[in-house]
Ligand code: VGL
């Protein structure tokens with residue numbers, strides 16, 4: 001099914017629309033703030049809206065600043081595999097970790113915070129980077145009878161990508177709204193992300209493709 005129906009069994013999952021990923025933030029995504037009006041308009045049509053929030057403790061292991069001699073955007077090996085190092089971002093309780101002030105989602109039902117364990121990152125809203133620790137989101141959505149997950153937010157090639165792959169693996173019909181996302185695009189990561197998502201039957205759509 002290419003054009004998803006918005007109904008009682010569909011959720012809009014808004015990924016990491018936080019100040020640090022928007023212009024002026026510490027890990028700014030080009031045009032990151034442009035998704036805000038698109039998501040606000042989209043969300044009005046969804047009975048169910050859930051948000052994720054990147055939520056790191058100070059000195060998180062994904063921060064280049066705690067790795068002597070390393071710089072942001074370099075790759076290091078963690079016990080769970082490769083990890084891109086980032087500038088400090090989305091530190092718990094800081095302005096940068098807050099949702100963009102223009103986000104207008106009063107009916108959002110849950111916020112899933114992720115990346116709060118110092119030693120493990122979590123791009124995905126479903127499963128942390130160790131690929132075992134669940135955030136609880138699968139159970140939450142299943143128990144509420146959700147079948148379809150429509151994803152928007154930041155960044156297309158990292159948190160949106162991993163979240164979409166895990167939604168599909170969990171058995172949800174999964175869509176990514178490309179015009180409601182923006183990418184970091186590190187060395188081809190955006191093209192790779194779309195290919196990985198397609199491999200798992202994640203459908204790439206535009207906001208205008210949604211019905212209902
Ligand atoms: C993200 C890098 C680090 C994201 C989060 O939201 O895409 N990217 N933490």
Ligand code: ZN
Nearest residue numbers: 054089090115
């Ligand atoms: Zn992060």
